[in-house]
Amino acid sequence: MNGSPFALLGHNSVTAVMAKVMAALIPGIIAHAWFFGPGIWVSLLLCVVFGAVLEALMLLLRGLPLKPFLSDGSALVTAALLALALPTLAPWWLYLMATLFAVGVAKHLYGGLGQNLFNPAMVGYAAMIIGFPVYMTQWAAPIGVAHFTPSLAEAFDLVFAGAGAISVDAYTSATPLDAWKTQARQGMAGADILVQPIFGWAGARGQEMVALMYLLGGLLLLANRVITWHIPVTFLAAMALTAGLLHLANPAQHAPPLFHLLSGGAMLCAFFIATDPVTAASTPLGKLIYAALAGFLMMIIRAFGAYPDGVAFAILLANICVPFIDAYTQPRVFGHKRGGKRGQA
């Protein structure tokens, strides 16, 4: 028997939260399919299926009931974010491995829903970028740039049977972030780099529209109070500020801030990944610090690191700091003189 309160907010559950997140991803997914072809549906389907199977398997191994945990939808969101972060048209086992690291290792080995220190999708992504770097550089080229954009059936073929006679270069390309990095380091002028077909009006061709759709979905989450403004705004501001300073200091080496905001995983990260409540800081001030750190790290990795995009490592590094950030940024409690550090007892 439970005590008060006996009243409960209606239509409120973990499943509902996850469903709202999934719904907010839809514009971005559709834009992705629109600009890069139907390959995204294949990777999305694979990740979701692998995610559900692995979640069920892990629950069985841990002796937990399937129904409440499978229906919470958290594995679905992790799998979807993974699919959106990974390259499309990669071999099927890459998605399996990534989901295994995400759901199996990062989530369940750390205690399951709500217990994981690291963002599961980003652990899966990081494991792949370290383990299989070649596949992680082959990104589907946007329609209009690619020599060949596989249909849905062809995408299935590519994923399960491999490229076969078709050259990988026919349907993939380097990402603009990658291109900028290598070409700028080779001394190519920024203006010359940005006119290449894989670049769009501000960011990466196609990707910039996908990013704007993620932004739209993120605004929906804000309007529905699934997330607060703290993390996305600070994350993007920190990225823009860092990119802006770098660009001002050395325009030849560093791309303008808007390019960074609309390329790679910036928008997806700002609204869907950095905001994962389990692994993000939770206090208002803590969220600002956490998001600023993640945004700053992301730009530093993009500018100076070995990887073209920095989403996974920026988030994982920020995740490490979360318990510390939270403990030191406790808000002032009503009737108290000041807030600050807690948990010293």
Added chain:
Amino acid sequence: MSRKLFPFNGGVHPDGHKEASNATPIRAMPLLPRYVVPLRQHIGVPARPLVRAGERVARGQMIGAAEGYVSTAAHAPTSGTVLAVEPRAVPHPSGLFDLCVVIEADGEDRAVELQPLDWRNLDASALRNRIRDLGLAGLGGAVFPSYIKLNPGAQAIHTLILNGAECEPWITCDDRLMRERAAEIVLGAEIMRHALGCASVLFGVEDNKPEALAALRAAAPADMEVVSVPTLYPSGGGKQLTYLLTGVETPTGGRSTDVGIQVFNVGTAYSLYRAVCLGEPLLSRVVTVTGHVAEPGNFEARIGTPLADLLAAAGGALPGAVGEIIGGPMMGFDLLDRVAPVTKSVNCLLVKDPRLFPARPAALPCIRCGACARACPADLQPFEMYWFSRAKDFGKAQSYDLFDCIECGCCAYVCPSHIPLVDFFRYAKSEIWERERDKREADQARRRHEFKEFRLEREKKEKAEKFAKAAEKQKATAGTEAADPEEARKKAILQGALERARLAKEGVTPKNTDNLPAAVEKEIAEIDARRAQAETRPESGESTP
């Protein structure tokens, strides 16, 4: 009225359901054959029973006297005979019984003579003592004895707040009272102002009660301000309403009086008016009966009215009812026994049905979404307190200011994982209290033990010194009367025993040995003699207490 308000953080908007019970006037209850009046209806020490089974009492007669400082009196709700003074079921979440006076009504409802007070010309201290004997306690839920709250003490009170927010869903007893008896409430507030010696009087009423607001505004004099506050649970919380109206935070662990503000429920003001202006003790209160009942509404119920009778007055529960809540859905508790009576703290009897009150879904793990923290009016981080409470790391839970939690239920109301957070906090608090009590007791036992050790050590030392001295003396008089001291001691003991026996015979001994047969007295004397000997046996007898 455009007073600047200071919105507190957090809060929730649960469905009000006020219209279910606020449309009809307060109804009187018929005289019942039996009343059960608990002696502990207030915070503090229970009242001391003044009547015994079989005694006749009149309505308004004091049947329990205030005992100690934090206490207040209890009174007979009607005339009749005391059936019993014994533990009975009371409305308490624990379901434990408590001492009650059971009164069988004689149907005459004969009252004691009431003595209205000329409060304007009465010394504040005398006024307070009368209020204590009239059984006044806060009717908003905390039932703190009113006479204490009317004593400003060292702290000057500048503002009196009358709490008519009534933010709990379903409950409308204050709403109806304000609509129907605003003038009396205002008079009660005048008495409070007089006792506290404060200048400013503010009424805080949620804007979902426009009729109550209008009635109060019509009744209040120009120097009292009736403030409409936005409907947001828990704006009726003492600290929340205080902040809302004045922008002053009640310091943690303190009371609003620490910042010169006193808060009373409007129902208390009404009862104070009756107590002072009519001389009538707190004999009844308005109770909302609502939810899954035939005729929901508000009832003027005498204290001691069995809740089953109250429910019957509202037409009884409808088919499909699944129990009752005492209080509202946010902070109330399950009623375990319907024979429990209406007390000064019972403001609502809410009948549950599965549609309005579905069972709480099974809890999922916390996902740290922070919805609880955003809903918390005390600006706490409930999920952090939850983690630590669950892990029984009570020290950490406390360091996250567990004791600033007012148990309003906002966190558990919004939790998407349906975690019964408040249950965890209540559990953690009671564990911490338990441990503190254990620690206090252990400390006391330790101190006692240490002192005992010290005392034994000291006695040993003293004995050793005395022995040494005696030995020296003995050495000085060595050889002269070697065996004599022992002989002399024995003689002295015998002498003492005989003396005691003689005294016993003369009746100087305690009463229970008076007028005993000679044989028994002799036996006692012999026993005494033996005991005296026994007492002196250890060591040399010098340490006899």
